[in-house]
Amino acid sequence: MAKIELRDVTVDFPVFTSRSRGLLNILFRYAQQEQRRVEASGLSGFRVHALRGIDLTLRDGDRIGLIGRNGAGKTTLLRVLSGVYEPTAGDIRIEGRVSSLTDIMLGMDMDASGYDNIILRGIVLGLTKAEAIRLIPEVEEFTELSEYLHLPVRAYSQGMLLRLAFAVSTAITPEILLMDEMIGAGDASFLKKAQVRITRLIDQVSILVIASHNSDILTQFCNKALVLDEGRIVAAGEVHECLARYGSPARDTVADGDGKVG
Amino acid sequence: MPVSVSSQTSQARRLRDDVVQSVLNWRFWTYLGWNDILKQYRRSFIGPVWITLNTAIFIVAFGLVGAQLFKISVEEYLPYFCAGHIIFTYLSTLINEGCTVYTSADAFLKQTPYPKIAFVFRVVWRNSILLAHNMVVILAVLLWSGHFAQVDWLAFLLGLAVTMLAASFVIAILGAVATRYRDIPMIVASIMQISFFVTPVIWRPEQLTERAQWLVHLNPLASYLEILRAPLLGEAASAQAWLTVLGIQAVLAVVFYVLYVAVRRRIVYWL
Numbered sequence: 263m264a265k266i267e268l269r270d271v272t273v274d275f276p277v278f279t280s281r282s283r284g285l286l287n288i289l290f291r292y293a294q295q296e297q298r299r300v301e302a303s304g305l306s307g308f309r310v311h312a313l314r315g316i317d318l319t320l321r322d323g324d325r326i327g328l329i330g331r332n333g334a335g336k337t338t339l340l341r342v343l344s345g346v347y348e349p350t351a352g353d354i355r356i357e358g359r360v361s362s363l364t365d366i367m368l369g370m371d372m373d374a375s376g377y378d379n380i381i382l383r384g385i386v387l388g389l390t391k392a393e394a395i396r397l398i399p400e401v402e403e404f405t406e407l408s409e410y411l412h413l414p415v416r417a418y419s420q421g422m423l424l425r426l427a428f429a430v431s432t433a434i435t436p437e438i439l440l441m442d443e444m445i446g447a448g449d450a451s452f453l454k455k456a457q458v459r460i461t462r463l464i465d466q467v468s469i470l471v472i473a474s475h476n477s478d479i480l481t482q483f484c485n486k487a488l489v490l491d492e493g494r495i496v497a498a499g500e501v502h503e504c505l506a507r508y509g510s511p512a513r514d515t516v517a518d519g520d521g522k523v524g
Numbered sequence: 525m526p527v528s529v530s531s532q533t534s535q536a537r538r539l540r541d542d543v544v545q546s547v548l549n550w551r552f553w554t555y556l557g558w559n560d561i562l563k564q565y566r567r568s569f570i571g572p573v574w575i576t577l578n579t580a581i582f583i584v585a586f587g588l589v590g591a592q593l594f595k596i597s598v599e600e601y602l603p604y605f606c607a608g609h610i611i612f613t614y615l616s617t618l619i620n621e622g623c624t625v626y627t628s629a630d631a632f633l634k635q636t637p638y639p640k641i642a643f644v645f646r647v648v649w650r651n652s653i654l655l656a657h658n659m660v661v662i663l664a665v666l667l668w669s670g671h672f673a674q675v676d677w678l679a680f681l682l683g684l685a686v687t688m689l690a691a692s693f694v695i696a697i698l699g700a701v702a703t704r705y706r707d708i709p710m711i712v713a714s715i716m717q718i719s720f721f722v723t724p725v726i727w728r729p730e731q732l733t734e735r736a737q738w739l740v741h742l743n744p745l746a747s748y749l750e751i752l753r754a755p756l757l758g759e760a761a762s763a764q765a766w767l768t769v770l771g772i773q774a775v776l777a778v779v780f781y782v783l784y785v786a787v788r789r790r791i792v793y794w795l
Contacts, residue, residue: 276793347792361636382559388636
């Protein structure tokens with residue numbers, strides 16, 4: 263039984279610049295004057311309110327689509343749900359094994375072989391080495407990389423690399439699955455195969471939360487949607503209603519990068 | 525990786541969970557640390573052995589000159605300098621890499637709530653494997669100079685265990701502070717550079733005048749160096765060095781605890 267409960271969750275970000283981050287600057291007076299200047303300019307002391315007063319309960323069977331512009335707080339909310347960000351204020355309770363598939367290549371080593379990377383990626387996903395080794399036959403079969411798996415992955419094409427990362431990342435089934443944009447496996451020939459695999463994974467997890475700008479993805483996989491704007495939930499409910507309310511997110515082609523503050 | 529998380533849990537409890545989870549997930553950090561070493565082997569035939577070779581060449585070259593400078597026989601000086609240099613490098617690399625323990629793992633920490641201390645252990649583990657590489661040089665020198673039979677292995681391993689624990693505290697403390705204040709790694713790097721000369725690596729404490737002895741007594745690195753080097757040379761580390769080490773250990777533990785209860789949860793925000 264997986265469950266996530268958020269009560270009045272707020273996330274504040276300190277935004278550091280060389281002025282505030284550098285230790286030496288704190289020792290020097292002028293930094294304080296500088297800080298006063300910025301505070302006066304309305305940036306409220308280098309803080310960004312990424313999420314404000316979020317109340318949310320996720321239960322088994324929930325397939326949530328997060329909708330919102332860049333900077334609305336989608337990535338931040340995903341990080342709160344994963345437990346990475348402990349909220350600045352408010353309460354959160356996460357019950358169940360969470361897996362974030364926001365960066366499916368995390369932990370992979372370009373100089374290591376495909377086989378080594380299956381184990382590395384498995385360990386990064388929380389498996390033991392023995393468990394990771396057990397994934398090998400399935401990954402071999404899905405990726406069709408055969409003898410390439412003996413080569414260092416730097417020799418792979420982008421598509422091959424993605425196939426490998428995708429195969430390992432989707433080989434384990436968490437209770438709660440978080441995704442920032444739908445993950446795929448590159449080249450056209452694999453799209454269908456990858457679709458089948460990700461659909462099967464999503465069917466198996468208790469709770470899915472996916473942030474996406476693609477309305478097709480949201481209508482296909484989600485049974486509820488949340489619209490975020492400036493760190494608040496401004497609408498919640500039926501996917502197509504939320505999509506209509508939000509406008510046409512499919513036109514919003516620029517996907518969220520990792521570097522944004524929320 | 526935790527299965528159930530609640531923000532109702534106190535920060536002290538969470539710190540305890542973090543440390544316990546880090547220890548239980550030893551497979552995670554030993555594998556990552558080991559892969560850090562393998563990385564150096566993958567594209568060259570002898571990988572980190574290059575570092576060992578460079579160290580060996582430098583130690584022999586300077587050992588010969590140092591023996592002349594201080595008018596000691598090479599058989600006396602070389603083991604002293606060799607053990608001292610390799611151990612000092614171990615200590616200073618641990619401290620320098622401690623500053624980047626979290627900033628270099630930011631992709632990990634932003635995606636999954638890994639226990640933080642696991643990354644601290646990864647740095648200690650990785651550097652201890654490198655020390656094992658360099659131990660070959662020490663052993664060769666000790667065999668050549670005839671000191672090998674006198675090595676007190678038990679005392680050395682005890683010293684090593686104590687040093688690893690201290691290094692874990694230092695890395696955790698520096699890692700948190702340096703993630704927040706990005707000047708720290710540079711400041712630490714220059715301090716470590718100077719430390720090489722004010723720590724008895726090249727010279728012996730007895731060579732200093734009475735008035736300059738504080739350099740050794742007040743230098744924490746000198747005490748850790750002594751508890752590791754003396755057993756290798758078949759000497760007993762002074763009681764004073766051990767007392768200093770234990771004192772430092774206690775202070776580090778308190779600083780670590782207070783700091784982490786206060787800021788552990790903020791570290792990811794600072795990345």
